[in-house]
Amino acid sequence: xxxxxxxxxxxxxxxxxxxxxxxxxxxxxxxxxxxxxxxxxxxxxxxxxxxxxxxxxxxxxxxxxxxxxxxxxxxxxxxxxxxxxxxxxxxxxxxxxxxxxxxxxxxxxxxxxxxxxxxxxxxxxxxxxxxxxxxxxxxxxxxxxxxxxxxxxxxxxxxxxxxxxxxxxxxxxxxxxxxxxxxxxxxxxxxxxxxxxxxxxxxxxxxxxxxxxxxxxxxxxxxxxxxxxxxxxxxxxxxxxxxxxxxxxxxxxxxxxxxxxxxxxxxxxxxxxxxxxxxxxxxxxxxxxxxxxxxxxxxxxxxxxxxxxxxxxxxxxxxxxxxxxxxxxxxxxxxxxxxxxxxxxxxxxxxxxxxxxxxxxxxxxxxxxxxxxxxxxxxxxxxxxxxx
Amino acid sequence: xxxxxxxxxxxxxxxxxxxxxxxxxxxxxxxxxxxxxxxxxxxxxxxxxxxxxxxxxxxxxxxxxxxxxxxxxxxxxxxxxxxxxxxxxxxxxxxxxxxxxxxxxxxxxxxxxxxxxxxxxxxxxxxxxxxxxxxxxxxxxxxxxxxxxxxxxxxxxxxxxxxxxxxxxxxxxxxxxxxxxxxxxxxxxxxxxxxxxxxxxxxxxxxxxxxxxxxxxxxxxxxxxxxxxxxxxxxxxxxxxxxxxxxxxxxxxxxxxxxxxxxxxxxxxxxxxxxxxxxxxxxxxxxxxxxxxxxxxxxxxxxxxxxxxxxxxxxxxxxxxxxxxxxxxxxxxxxxxxxxxxxxxxxxxxxxxxxxxxxxxxxxxxxxxxxxxxxxxxxxxxxxxxxx
Numbered sequence: 001x002x003x004x005x006x007x008x009x010x011x012x013x014x015x016x017x018x019x020x021x022x023x024x025x026x027x028x029x030x031x032x033x034x035x036x037x038x039x040x041x042x043x044x045x046x047x048x049x050x051x052x053x054x055x056x057x058x059x060x061x062x063x064x065x066x067x068x069x070x071x072x073x074x075x076x077x078x079x080x081x082x083x084x085x086x087x088x089x090x091x092x093x094x095x096x097x098x099x100x101x102x103x104x105x106x107x108x109x110x111x112x113x114x115x116x117x118x119x120x121x122x123x124x125x126x127x128x129x130x131x132x133x134x135x136x137x138x139x140x141x142x143x144x145x146x147x148x149x150x151x152x153x154x155x156x157x158x159x160x161x162x163x164x165x166x167x168x169x170x171x172x173x174x175x176x177x178x179x180x181x182x183x184x185x186x187x188x189x190x191x192x193x194x195x196x197x198x199x200x201x202x203x204x205x206x207x208x209x210x211x212x213x214x215x216x217x218x219x220x221x222x223x224x225x226x227x228x229x230x231x232x233x234x235x236x237x238x239x240x241x242x243x244x245x246x247x248x249x250x251x252x253x254x255x256x257x258x259x260x261x262x263x264x265x266x267x268x269x270x271x272x273x274x275x276x277x278x279x280x281x282x283x284x285x286x287x288x289x290x291x292x293x294x295x296x297x298x299x300x301x302x303x304x305x306x307x308x309x310x311x312x313x314x315x316x317x318x319x320x321x322x323x324x325x326x327x328x329x330x331x332x333x334x335x336x337x338x339x340x341x342x343x344x345x346x347x348x349x350x351x352x353x354x355x356x357x358x359x360x361x362x363x364x365x366x367x368x369x370x371x372x373x374x375x376x377x378x379x380x381x382x383x384x385x386x387x388x
Numbered sequence: 389x390x391x392x393x394x395x396x397x398x399x400x401x402x403x404x405x406x407x408x409x410x411x412x413x414x415x416x417x418x419x420x421x422x423x424x425x426x427x428x429x430x431x432x433x434x435x436x437x438x439x440x441x442x443x444x445x446x447x448x449x450x451x452x453x454x455x456x457x458x459x460x461x462x463x464x465x466x467x468x469x470x471x472x473x474x475x476x477x478x479x480x481x482x483x484x485x486x487x488x489x490x491x492x493x494x495x496x497x498x499x500x501x502x503x504x505x506x507x508x509x510x511x512x513x514x515x516x517x518x519x520x521x522x523x524x525x526x527x528x529x530x531x532x533x534x535x536x537x538x539x540x541x542x543x544x545x546x547x548x549x550x551x552x553x554x555x556x557x558x559x560x561x562x563x564x565x566x567x568x569x570x571x572x573x574x575x576x577x578x579x580x581x582x583x584x585x586x587x588x589x590x591x592x593x594x595x596x597x598x599x600x601x602x603x604x605x606x607x608x609x610x611x612x613x614x615x616x617x618x619x620x621x622x623x624x625x626x627x628x629x630x631x632x633x634x635x636x637x638x639x640x641x642x643x644x645x646x647x648x649x650x651x652x653x654x655x656x657x658x659x660x661x662x663x664x665x666x667x668x669x670x671x672x673x674x675x676x677x678x679x680x681x682x683x684x685x686x687x688x689x690x691x692x693x694x695x696x697x698x699x700x701x702x703x704x705x706x707x708x709x710x711x712x713x714x715x716x717x718x719x720x721x722x723x724x725x726x727x728x729x730x731x732x733x734x735x736x737x738x739x740x741x742x743x744x745x746x747x748x749x750x751x752x753x754x755x756x757x758x759x760x761x762x763x764x765x766x767x768x769x770x771x772x773x774x775x776x
Contacts, residue, residue: 042405042409042430044434047431047432157745168745231619231622232624238747239602239714239717240746241746242711242746243711245711245744246712249712250639251639320637320712321712322630323630324709353651356546356633358546358628358629
């Protein structure tokens with residue numbers, strides 16, 4: 001980390017609550033005038049001007065040049081902007097079979113990306129791969145690597161961000177793994193470990209759909225079924241680090257046993273592996289998801305039934321989420337979205353059957369998130385932990 | 389409304405965002421110093437001082453007398469306090485068989501209360517009863533009636549607060565009833581119509597458990613099953629006016645048809661009338677809730693089974709809520725709490741079976757809310773709508 005990056009990091013970390021709010025507002029809403037920052041944060045214009053000055057001096061925020069005619073510097077109506085290149089953040093998404101990594105600027109624009117296949121997914125092997133992939137990113141970044149200010153790591157499951165512990169990840173087969181500390185011991189930058197869907201939600205909240213809506217939910221379908229909630233302008237992270245666990249709502253029949261060990265979880269019927277298991281059982285041989293998709297498209301009754309049942313449970317789970325939390329919009333993402341035609345009709349019918357009253361007005365849209373988008377979410381989580 | 393009350397109402401309604409934040413903070417955290425108000429709101433001390441002055445001048449906030457030795461008025465460390473008597477609010481809770489009404493001060497302390505039995509619960513009869521009970525409150529208040537500044541009305545169901553319409557209330561048998569407008573036409577003060585559990589949550593948020601926790605959920609059991617969520621320091625009201633509808637999560641078997649017409653709702657198994665129906669069916673005669681409770685306490689297997697099944701569904705629903713929203717604490721209230729011994733063991737087992745990971749740490753406590761507490765919640769909702 002070069003001197004400028006270190007100074008910027010210190011400035012952001014040591015900011016007052018007002019200073020943090022001002023920086024976060026400029027970060028996500030550039031260009032924005034000081035008047036609008038004051039409006040948005042509820043701070044006085046004097047407090048905004050006071051908070052902006054050191055950010056400009058440190059090169060994190062750009063104030064426009066003052067012209068002879070325009071008046072004085074710091075005039076409230078002139079817009080200020082984030083300097084995206086002022087820092088580089090790394091974001092890592094961990095899957096059981098690969099590690100996807102990006103280096104981004106402060107607006108989570110991807111500068112370079114890398115991925116590594118994993119031969120195994122025990123914590124040591126994965127940590128080695130993360131360090132390896134970061135080394136590759138550093139080389140590609142060249143001089144810009146000096147501007148790296150933080151690393152965000154996204155992993156599926158019950159993740160305690162404050163302690164950096166993966167308490168339970170069924171997909172990875174991990175229980176109580178101090179993965180954050182293991183990486184921190186080997187990396188020079190602050191490491192933020194986050195549940196992967198929370199990270200995706202933070203990314204959408206700061207740099208995506210969150211800017212246009214007061215509340216939204218992301219539901220991811222595929223290998224795992226997860227969700228993230230953004231209500232009253234904030235991401236819901238859960239008092240005990242758990243929230244949005246839509247994959248583990250007990251909406252299926254109890255004879256379906258989940259990989260987490262509980263009975264009747266949504267994932268036990270609707271995850272990729274649950275669909276594979278149902279189609280395999282019906283055909284008496286091992287059938288992967290790609291073949292299951294082909295069979296369903298070809299009208300195979302067992303494959304169609306498996307997708308239909310998954311869609312019914314997911315639609316019911318979304319109605320449950322909407323009845324409780326009342327978001328303005330539900331976004332379905334995750335790799336399962338690429339076959340959304342197999343889910344859509346049944347999913348929407350189940351949602352309509354169980355959404356309560358006006359909650360049924362909540363639109364459900366899809367958005368294909370690539371794994372690189374998940375890695376960008378991890379970078380956004382690292383930026384957020386810097387600003388807090 | 390006398391001149392002082394009108395002036396205070398205007399001042400609160402026309403406050404800037406900063407002014408509203410300052411008033412809300414003093415309202416809920418009195419006594420509090422200007423320094424702590426600044427800390428709590430993220431505003432500058434100058435902005436706080438500026439916002440406090442007109443509140444003191446209007447008699448809404450009390451600033452301590454200045455002594456010779458202590459220094460100047462408005463010194464930041466001296467605490468200021470709300471003047472509870474500065475306004476009177478009315479809160480009304482509507483049940484199918486009665487109307488409960490309170491007049492409170494600005495801290496929702498009950499000054500006087502009234503109730504009226506309802507011979508019928510069509511909207512006209514209920515509106516007449518509300519007007520009648522308010523007239524009685526006015527008489528009891530005497531001169532203080534001049535300080536009434538607003539009326540909050542709490543009713544079960546899908547309530548659109550912004551338009552004052554009860555979109556659907558199965559318990560009342562109402563669909564698309566413009567009850568807010570009907571009352572407003574007959575009352576001199578602003579009327580706020582609110583879902584009853586939301587109102588209870590607003591009351592706890594502003595004047596109860598909300599002051600000590602960053603997030604909580606209230607789950608009410610009894611005639612209806614409802615919930616209210618308070619996350620990141622704010623009540624979750626739902627983008628379409630629906631949230632916390634825990635009674636209509638599809639967690640029961642689909643053959644249970646709910647009074648709302650949907651299949652498998654929690655209420656279809658766990659409400660008072662569902663328990664009565666199950667016990668009545670087993671015994672081949674009409675059995676009310678009081679007798680069902682006595683039978684269960686006496687070891688009657690059918691009654692025990694009905695409460696057990698209700699408790700299992702409620703515990704599962706609470707796990708669902710906690711897995712999604714991650715509150716710090718769940719408070720069970722409602723009239724069903726008086727027989728909580730019949731629910732507790734099965735409810736906690738079901739919660740533990742389905743709470744995901746660290747979410748299981750969320751404590752579940754009971755709190756007996758009287759119907760008068762619900763009416764106080766309605767008064768709190770009226771105060772909140774004034775401050776917004």
